[in-house]
Amino acid sequence: MGYTLQLDGDTFAATENNGLGRELGKIVCVGRNYAAHAAELNNPIPTEPILFMKPATAAAEIGSYFSIPSGRGSCHIETEIAVLIGSELCRASESQALDAVAGIGIGLDLTLRDLQATLKDKGLPWEKAKAFDGSCPLTGFMSPAADEDYAKLGLVLKRNNVIQQDGNSGQMLTPIISLLSYISEHFTLMPGDVVLTGTPAGVGPLDPGDHLELELKLAQSTLRVSTEVVAKAL
Numbered sequence: 513m514g515y516t517l518q519l520d521g522d523t524f525a526a527t528e529n530n531g532l533g534r535e536l537g538k539i540v541c542v543g544r545n546y547a548a549h550a551a552e553l554n555n556p557i558p559t560e561p562i563l564f565m566k567p568a569t570a571a572a573e574i575g576s577y578f579s580i581p582s583g584r585g586s587c588h589i590e591t592e593i594a595v596l597i598g599s600e601l602c603r604a605s606e607s608q609a610l611d612a613v614a615g616i617g618i619g620l621d622l623t624l625r626d627l628q629a630t631l632k633d634k635g636l637p638w639e640k641a642k643a644f645d646g647s648c649p650l651t652g653f654m655s656p657a658a659d660e661d662y663a664k665l666g667l668v669l670k671r672n673n674v675i676q677q678d679g680n681s682g683q684m685l686t687p688i689i690s691l692l693s694y695i696s697e698h699f700t701l702m703p704g705d706v707v708l709t710g711t712p713a714g715v716g717p718l719d720p721g722d723h724l725e726l727e728l729k730l731a732q733s734t735l736r737v738s739t740e741v742v743a744k745a746l
C-alpha cells in the first residue's frame with residue numbers, strides 16, 4: 513500500500529508519499545470507551561477495555577475525500593482520537609506510555625454495522641465489518657505539547673453542517689494514557705502503530721456525497737479537516 517506517516521514540520525501527515533515517513537503499523541482499537549456510545553447501541557458498559565485490531569491495509573488518508581464500501585449495507589462513522597506511537601511499548605507503565613506519544617490525530621473507525629450485527633449475533637469476530645481495506649481513514653497527526661492534558665482533548669464531527677458527534681477525552685472510561693499502558697500488556701506497540709481510543713456518542717450511517725468537518729482540539733493547537741464521502745467497491 514505504501515502508506516506512511518510523514519513528518520511535515522511538527523505534524524505527521526498521513527500520506528502515501530514514501531519520502532521521509534515511517535511505515536504505518538497495526539491499528540489497535542478500543543470498543544465502548546465512552547459510556548454514552550455503549551448506551552446508544554444498547555451495549556453494556558465494559559468492566560475493562562474491549563480491544564480489536566485493524567491491519568495496516570485498513571489505513572487510508574483523509575484527503576478531499578475518502579471512500580466507503582458500496583453494496584455492503586450500512587457503513588457507520590465512528591470519529592475517534594487517534595494516537596501515533598513513537599517508541600516501543602511492552603508492559604509499559606503510564607509514564608512510559610506518555611513518553612511514547614508521537615502524535616495526536618483523528619481516525620475514523622468505519623464499521624459495516626449490518627454485517628457487524630450479524631457477526632455479533634453469531635458470536636463471530638468483527639474483522640469483516642471493521643478491518644476491511646480503507647476502514648480506518650486517518651488525518652495527519654499533531655505533536656502534543658510537552659504538558660498536554662490528555663483528559664481535555666475535544667473531538668467534533670459535523671456532517672452536512674450539523675454537529676453529529678461532540679465529545680472530549682475526559683468522558684473516556686479508560687483515559688488515553690492508561691489505555692496505551694493496558695494495550696501494551698496484551699500487544700507490544702511499535703513505532704508507527706496507531707491506537708484509536710473509542711468513539712463518543714452520535715455514530716450513524718454515511719452516505720456518498722456527505723460533507724464532513726472534523727475537529728480535534730489540543731491544548732495549543734486545533735486540527736480541522738473538511739472532506740467528502742464517496743462510495744467505491746471494495
Ligand code: ZN
Binds near residue numbers: 542590592621710711
Ligand atoms: Zn470505534
